[in-house]
Structures are given as C-alpha cells and as structure tokens.
Amino acid sequence: MRTPVHPPAVPAFDEMRDAGGLVRPAYDRLADWLTKTPKSVFRRKRQEAELLFRRLGITFAVYSDDAGVERLIPFDIVPRVLTAAEWARLEAGLIQRVRALNAFIHDIYHGQQILKAGVIPEEFVLCNAQFRPEMLGIVPPGGVWAHVAGIDVVRVDEGDFYVLEDNLRSPSGVSYMIENRSVMMRLFPELFSQNRIAPVDHYPNELLSMLRSVAPPHAGNPTVVVVTPGMYNSAYFEHAFLADEMGVELVEGQDLFVTDGFVFMRTPQGPRRVDVIYRRIDDDYLDPLAFNSQSVLGVPGLLSVYAQGNVALANAIGTGVADDKSIYPYVPDMVRFYLGEEAILKNVQTWQCREPDSLRYVLDHLDELVVKEVHGSGGYGMLIGPRASTAERAEFAARLRATPDRYIAQPTLALSTCPTFVQQGIAPRHVDLRPYVLTGRTTRVVPGGLTRVALEEGSLVVNSSQGGGTKDTWVLQE
Amino acid sequence: MLSRTANDLFWMGRYVERAENTARMLDVTWRMSLLPSGDRAAGDWGAALQIGGGEDVFAERYVSANARNIIQYMVLDGDNPSSIYSVFRLARENARATRGTTTTELWQSLNDTWLEVQALDYDKIAKRGFSRFFDWVKERSHLFRGVSTGTMLRDDAYFFQRLGTFLERADNTARLLDVKYHILLPAGEPVGGAIDYYQWGALLRSVSAFSAYKRRFHDAIWPQRVAELLILHGDMPRSLHSCYRELDGLFAALRELYRRDFECFRLAGKNYSRLRYGRAESIFQRGLHEYLADFLDRNADLGAQISSDFMLGN
DSSP: OOOOOOOOOOOOOOOSTTTTBBBOOHHHHHHHHHHHSOHHHHHHHHHHHHHHHHTTTTTEEEETSOOOOEEOOOOEEEEEEEEEHHHHHHHHHHHHHHHHHHHHHHTTTTTTTHHHHTSSSSHHHHOOOOOOOGGTTOOGGGSSSSSSEEEEEEESSSSEEEEEEEEOOOOHHHHHHHHHHHHHHHOHHHHHHSSOOOOOHHHHHHHHHHHHHHHHHHGOOOOEEEEOTTSTTHHHHHHHHHHHHHHHEEEEEEEEEEEETTEEEEEETEEEEEEEEEEEEOOOHTTTTTTTTSSSSOOTTTHHHTTTTTSESSSTTTGGGSSSTTTGGGGHHIIIIIIIISSSSOOOEEETSSSHHHHHHHHTTTTTTTEEEETTTTTTTEGGGGGGGGHHHHHHHHHHHHOOGGGEEEEOOOOEEEEEETTTTEEEEEEEOOEEEEESEEEEESSSEEEEEEEEEOOOOOOOGGTTEEEEEEOOOO | HHHHHHHHHHHHHHHHHHHHHHHHHHHHHHHHHHHOOOOGGHHHHHHHHHHHHHHHHHHOSSSOOOHHHHIIIIOOOTTTTTSSSHHHHHHHHHHHHTTSOOHHHHHHHHHHHHHHHHOOOOOOOOOHHHHHHHHHHHHHHHHHHHHHHHOOOOHHHHHHHHHHHHHHHHHHEEEEHHHHHHOOOTTTTHHHHHHHHHHHHEEEEEEEOHHHHHHHHOOOOOOOOOOOHHHOOTTTOOOOOHHHHHHHHHHHHHHHTTSSSOHHHHHHHHHHHHHHHOOOOHHHHHHHHHHHHHHHHHHHHHHHHHHHHHHHHO
16 A cells, blocks of 8 residues: 655645634634544544435445445535635636537637647547547537536645546536535534524526527427436446436436437327437447447437427537547637637646657656546546655556556646544535536536545545545635 | 436335335244244244245255244345345345436435344344334335325336335235245134134234224124235225225326336236225135235236336337
C-alpha cells in the first residue's frame, strides 16, 4: 500500500482560512459552529446520516465488485461554502463554456467551420471514436446537443476556478447534490435558519422543463421518459430518483419499441408514444441497428426515428466528441471562435502525449505530473506523479512509450481544501466540484453542485470509486 | 405506467404473500412437531415441502427431509426461488425497480425486511425461537400490506400489487388445504378425537381461522367444515371466496380506470361466481382433491391471463 505524502507538495488553497489563519467571509458562521460543536455530536450526526442514506437506499454499485453489491458513498457532514460573488463568476463561466461546447458540437456535424479555420486539427475530431458520422447534417429537436453537462472544476487560489473535465454524455451525481442537502436539513435545521443558502431541490423541476422545451414540435403535451441500463448500473439510484422527482416513467430498452417512425413504450393499456428521452445509456448501446449490434439495452430503430426528428434525445448522440481529453485543450479556443469572448474559466495546462515534444517533456517530468488516459474516467488508469513510487513511474513510462496516443498529462494541481470531519476531528481535505448545467432554450445552472472530497489525508483522488466522499455544497445568497 | 412495472408490482405482492404463507405453514408444522404424537412429525415436514413445492430440487441437494434441512431449504436457501430469503430478496428488488410508482415508505419497509433477512442463519433463527421468527415474517407481510394500503395512490400500481397478493393467497390456501386434508384424514378412522382436535386446530390456526371457526359453527372441529370455511366463506379473509371477492373488486377498479374489458376480467368473474354460489355438498360429492386441483389450475390460468393482458405491452 502506498503511504500518502503529507503535506502536499504545493501548499493548497484553504477555502476556510487564509494564510494568516483568519476565517474567510464565506465560512464566517460555519467556523464558529465547527468550533463549538463537540466531536461526539459530529460523530453521532454522521451515523444518523449514514442510516438515512442506507434506509433511503441511496447506494451505488462498484464495477469491480460482484454484480448487485451496493455501497454508500461516504458523506461528510461539514458543508462546503461558496459566496454569492464566487458563484456568480463561476456560473457565468459555466454558461459561457457550455454554450461554446454546444456550438462546437453543432458545427462539427454541420459546416465544420472550426476545422476549416484550422483552430482544431481535423484528425482530433474526425478520427475520434466518439465522433458519430451518423449525426452529420442532423439537427436535434431544439438544436441542443449537450442538454445536461457536468463540468468538473477545482480551485487553486482565491480568484480562479479551473476546469478539469467536461462531462457531456450522461454526467451523474446530481441526485447526491439534492439528497446531501435534504439530509443536511434534517440533521442540522438550525444551520439553515442562520445562513441564507440557495436551494437546490428544484433541480428535477428545471430538468423536466428543459426536457419538455426540446420536444419535437408535433408533440403537443410531450411524454418524457428516463432510460436506464437497469438496476445493476452504478447510477441506477439516480436514474430512479430523477424519474420519480420529475414524475415520469423510468424505462429500460425492452420497454420501448419503434413502429411507424415513432417510439412507443409498452403499458398495461397498450402502446404509448414517447417524445423526449432523457437517456442514461451510452451512444454505443442506444440502437443495436445503428451502433453496437450486441446491445440488449437499446431500442432497435431509435436512430431512424431520431433522424426524422420524431423523438428528442438528451443528451444528443455524438456529444462525446467534445468531452474527450484530446479536445479539452481547445475549449478556450472554441469560446473565442464561436462567442468572440475570452473564457472566464481557465483550463489546466495539458500535454498531449501523442505529440513527440510533449511526450518527451512528460517523460522527463513524470514525478511532477498527473497522467490520464484520454478516454478514461472515474479515476481509473491514472498516475499521480508526485505520489507514485519509482517503480510505478517506470511502469507508466513504458506504457506512455508504447501507446502515447492514449495519454495526456497535466501539472499536479494543489486542489483546494475544505474542513472535513475525519477520525482526528475537523481537518482540511482536498475537494473538487461538479455543477450541473442545463441547456434547453436557455442555459441555466442550479446554484451548487456535487462537491467530492478525498477523505484520506493528502489524497487528491476524489472519485467515489476510489474512496472519495461527498459534501453538501452551499451557495450563500446576498 | 409500464407493462414491466405492472409485472414487477404484481409479483411484489405475490412474493410477500408467499413469504407469509410459507411462514404460516412452517409455523404450524413446527408446533405440531412439539406435540407428543411425535411420530407423525416426519410426515408433517414432508407435507410442508409438498405444499411449498420444489420437492425434487430438495431431494437433489439434501440427504434427509428432517426439520433442520427443510427449514434451511424453505427459509434460508438462496437457491430455492420460493424460500423466504429468496422471495424477500425478489420483492425488494421489485420494490427497487418500481420506486417511482410506489411510496418511499413501502420501499423502506421492504428494504428493512431484506436487510434483516440477509443477516440470518439457521442458528440465529433457532436462538431467537422458530415461532418468534415466523411471527416476525408474518408481521413484515402485515406491514407491507398496511403500508401499501395506508400510503399508495389508488391507481393501477396499487391494483396490480394487490392482484398479486390475493392471487397468491388463493393459491396458497388451496395448496395448504389440499395437502393437509389428506394427511389429516386417514381412510377409515373415526374423526373427532383429541389428536384430530389439535391437528385440525393447528391447520385453522395457520390461517388465523381457529376462533373464526368457533364463532361461525359453535361446534367441534369437523374436517368438512374446515374445508368449507377455507373455500366458501366470504367473511374469512384467507378463504378462496374472500380472495376472489378482493380480486373482483380490483378488476372492477381497473375496468373503471382503463375504460375497457380484458379477458382476465371474464376469467376472474367465472371463478368468483363458482366460489360465491358454490355449495359444500357438491364439492365433497365431486371430491375435495379434484375440486382443489381444478381450482389451482383455474387460478394459475387467471395469473397467466393477467400477464398476457397487461404485462407484455402489445
């Protein structure tokens, strides 16, 4: 087992206290509460929280475990706080970024202006496995591609948020944003009367309005459904939660069928037409006739209905081309190209190992960098240079030389820390944030998001599959 | 609602009811085995297996049909799809798949049940006491129906789930009566002795009908009256008549909601009138076993018709 290095190589930005130990304005009231509340109370409340989550069945499956094994994501009872001003800047940056990403996806399936202008090398897009030639020339209902985007951001200093990753296929975690809040309100109602905290539980309502707004024009009063791969999927709880909160059907591929150019669902009263599909399955499994023919999760013929404009899919097919790690470095260029603006949110410097100069730099600086798989996610298959042993670095170097195309590298960011309740009491732990950006006729963000926290001291890996936890995220109102 | 959801709800109702009936049947067998006439105990355990079905599978996997093995098989064996363990697991899975159409309380109740069942083994049940354990299973089933009735919207989700409950209950009562009646009624022996009193009393108790019998007949326990009570009496909640009265009401509600007729309505109505207007004498003239075997077939046909009418979505 690897021993974590502490303290981190670079001093991290502490969101609660400044360098002189003074409490920052956002944590004004909370710091007081943290000091006054005994450890035993926190411990008891944490147990209560766990019981609530387990009873509500808020669990997720870990792929490496036996099918059907359910785990709880550890929940930290200390909320993370952002001021109204911090949020306003972040929100503006998120909306700008997602507008540019939507414009980009539309462009590459239509005129490909950005490729013609030479802003992004053609092969990065056209040879990308996530590029779907089937979508060329297709205009999805409402002209929206990435209806739901989860943008992973981190802070490294007082002023700036950096984007780590754009998730434009079917980002998960939003149910935890809502349930974390609801559990916090049950455990600590007094905190909510003392602080003015922007609510988040209207998210499903916003989601439903957005989905209805992108229905095909013929739909009238559209029928919306959520499509899940099934109850053994790691995010099944969330699929069920969102369907329930929106009051729509949670369906699997087998519940839908295509006939006469429309999609129908099987009901006790016979077939019923479906107009908008919020799908939580990957492109590859959507339609065995068009994509992976082995898929039993999908609906045969769905793509043809979609191409005729008779059903809306959220997100659209082919959005994965824009959240690929090889496209990521160009997002600020997209903002400039499509919106004529400078990006509000910064990108983390990225070396593409497929470029020989970059590869050389990465190999020379492996002990400083984080190396990720281009198509990887969930914190699997990555190397955190400063934390790795010499042997691990040597092994990774060999992989890099063998298949450089599969990797990118970034500097090891000193992710900001937030106070977290751990064994020793309240201590700083590294966090990131995933806000959820909804695009229908307009682009909106519910104030907050999912804060993930690396519970192990010094650890920078916040993924739930790797021992990370979550926190309630507060956006204070003016 | 989806056809798949209708199917899940229907089976959720069936699974929980099956758990309760298995517990009732094992409880009465357990109590009987404590009586001094212990030589009959082995036969009783065999009958328990016969009522629950799956004797073949049991014979493949267990050496002897003793109490421990049968309890292990019918309560805890995850490979027996009808064990209490399995049906609670399946009911909970169905509850999980249909959370959108039921209530949080219903899910929580079945989830709690499953969490407890999951942690059980034979020694824990033995230590807790078998009867206490069987009572607990019954209580979880009572809670399930109570929570459903007390919290669910009266829409098709509720109706399908209740259809499962009563179709399963009718099946289980008929099986129990069919198997037990023949064991308890050895040919040529006089009835009415002390042993009979306990045996028939236990059968009645297993369907919570002991005091109902007394109140209805003010008489000693006569086998034919037991059968009559469990088949034809509409005021006895586990009788076949009573189950079909519930089913009839549920189909009427579905007809009103969907504004059309389905084949299963007709089948159910036919079965219901046979119970409602049937007479005990004609049942016994024909032979109880023949009558019950025929009933079980009709009941199974109704289940298949419900599935074909509502759960395939064509």
